[in-house]
Amino acid sequence: MSAETAPIYLDYAATTPLAPEVLEAMLPWMRHQVGFGNPSSSGHAYGREAAAAVEHARRQVAALIAADADGVVFTSGATEADNLAILGAVRFAMARGRGRHVVSSRTEHSAVLGACERLRREGAEITLLQPDRSGRIHVEQVGEALRDDTVLVSIMHANNETGVLQDVAALARLLRPHPAVLHVDAAQSAGRCPIRVRDWGIDLLSISAHKLYGPKGIGALWVRPRPRLRLEPLQYGGGQERGYRPGTLPVHQIVGLGEACRLALQDLTRESARLHTLRARLRGGLEALGSVRIHGDGDMAPHIVSASFPCVHGEALSLELGGLALSAGSACSSARPGPSHVLRAMGLPDSLASSTFRFSIGRWTSAEQVDEAVAAVANALERLQPLSPLAARWRDGEPLDALHEY
Numbered sequence: 001m002s003a004e005t006a007p008i009y010l011d012y013a014a015t016t017p018l019a020p021e022v023l024e025a026m027l028p029w030m031r032h033q034v035g036f037g038n039p040s041s042s043g044h045a046y047g048r049e050a051a052a053a054v055e056h057a058r059r060q061v062a063a064l065i066a067a068d069a070d071g072v073v074f075t076s077g078a079t080e081a082d083n084l085a086i087l088g089a090v091r092f093a094m095a096r097g098r099g100r101h102v103v104s105s106r107t108e109h110s111a112v113l114g115a116c117e118r119l120r121r122e123g124a125e126i127t128l129l130q131p132d133r134s135g136r137i138h139v140e141q142v143g144e145a146l147r148d149d150t151v152l153v154s155i156m157h158a159n160n161e162t163g164v165l166q167d168v169a170a171l172a173r174l175l176r177p178h179p180a181v182l183h184v185d186a187a188q189s190a191g192r193c194p195i196r197v198r199d200w201g202i203d204l205l206s207i208s209a210h211k212l213y214g215p216k217g218i219g220a221l222w223v224r225p226r227p228r229l230r231l232e233p234l235q236y237g238g239g240q241e242r243g244y245r246p247g248t249l250p251v252h253q254i255v256g257l258g259e260a261c262r263l264a265l266q267d268l269t270r271e272s273a274r275l276h277t278l279r280a281r282l283r284g285g286l287e288a289l290g291s292v293r294i295h296g297d298g299d300m301a302p303h304i305v306s307a308s309f310p311c312v313h314g315e316a317l318s319l320e321l322g323g324l325a326l327s328a329g330s331a332c333s334s335a336r337p338g339p340s341h342v343l344r345a346m347g348l349p350d351s352l353a354s355s356t357f358r359f360s361i362g363r364w365t366s367a368e369q370v371d372e373a374v375a376a377v378a379n380a381l382e383r384l385q386p387l388s389p390l391a392a393r394w395r396d397g398e399p400l401d402a403l404h405e406y
């Protein structure tokens with residue numbers, strides 16, 4: 001793929017390119033002469049230098065989410081962080097007879113839903129809340145679902161398919177008098193939306209480097225250090241990362257995550273405002289095409305627009321949009337084909353879910369690219385809609401909602 005023929009990248013929610021500054025920060029820690037020491041080798045300078053770099057990165061991660069640095073546990077990404085948080089917290093509580101009930105939602109990432117499903121097979125009871133039509137879970141719903149034996153509530157911050165933001169600060173306030181701990185999957189929001197772990201009172205929070213211009217294969221789980229929150233580890237070994245995640249630390253990856261967090265924090269206000277403006281341009285452009293349904297409203301992450309195109313075949317539209325690198329539904333679950341569980345939970349019929357695309361923008365997206373993308377969609381719809389019997393009925397005055405039984 002050459003730069004001239006490369007499709008316009010509109011899949012930043014799936015992954016982001018590595019920021020050049022991050023690559024530069026990582027390189028010394030991969031070179032032969034310096035930086036290769038094992039951070040656990042405290043007996044010599046090689047190890048001590050590596051350990052200092054890890055601790056520096058730990059502080060950079062903590063700064064992005066306004067949390068204490070000693071709560072940061074490095075993992076391989078948000079999937080592992082979600083699993084460690086959910087399996088770790090619930091197994092720890094169940095083993096001590098403190099309860100076995102978990103509250104989460106139908107629109108969570110499959111890393112959260114998969115961990116909940118695993119716990120169900122281990123004897124936990126899982127309540128998965130139903131979102132409203134815009135994809136939002138209301139704090140009152142969580143309040144009603146809470147029981148005396150609830151040990152964990154896991155609700156994501158920004159949804160990876162729609163960009164809908166949940167009020168996790170309000171959730172934390174709700175849970176303050178309750179012994180259940182709050183886990184938040186912030187893989188999509190970290191670096192794009194302000195997060196204040198300490199002020200809000202979040203107990204566990206997952207992030208991933210490759211969603212914020214860092215390298216793939218590294219992320220973090222923040223685990224409340226005071227009062228100390230205990231988790232059952234997923235693996236056993238040399239006791240690194242307070243025993244929660246043993247194994248020799250990948251220093252270059254950790255340095256990359258730290259630098260990505262530093263950059264994200266430095267640019268947070270400006271970049272988030274720029275993305276909100278671009279997102280409004282994209283949303284407005286698509287809406288102006290008429291036959292489109294945009295998902296999610298109210299408080300939204302700045303980088304995602306999820307749009308359904310009624311009266312066209314999803315696969316045909318996907319072929320027509322070959323010049324755009326987009327996701328049909330969510331790339332994060334593309335290993336499991338079929339209609340998206342998020343859109344289904346929001347009440348979308350499968351026929352409409354299958355012609356839904358996620359446009360996600362980021363650091364290198366320009367206004368011109370957004371306009372080009374809208375024009376490409378307009379052209380594709382112009383070609384495809386005349387072929388659809390539904391479109392004919394729609395032109396004859398039948399409302400879209402009736403056509404798709406929405």
Ligand SMILES: Cc1ncc(COP(=O)(O)O)c(C=O)c1O
Nearest residue numbers: 077078079109160187188208332
């Ligand atoms: C909300 C959310 N959680 C978790 C993940 C998994 O992250 P990772 O790829 O770092 O395992 C993703 C993306 O794939 C995501 O969007």
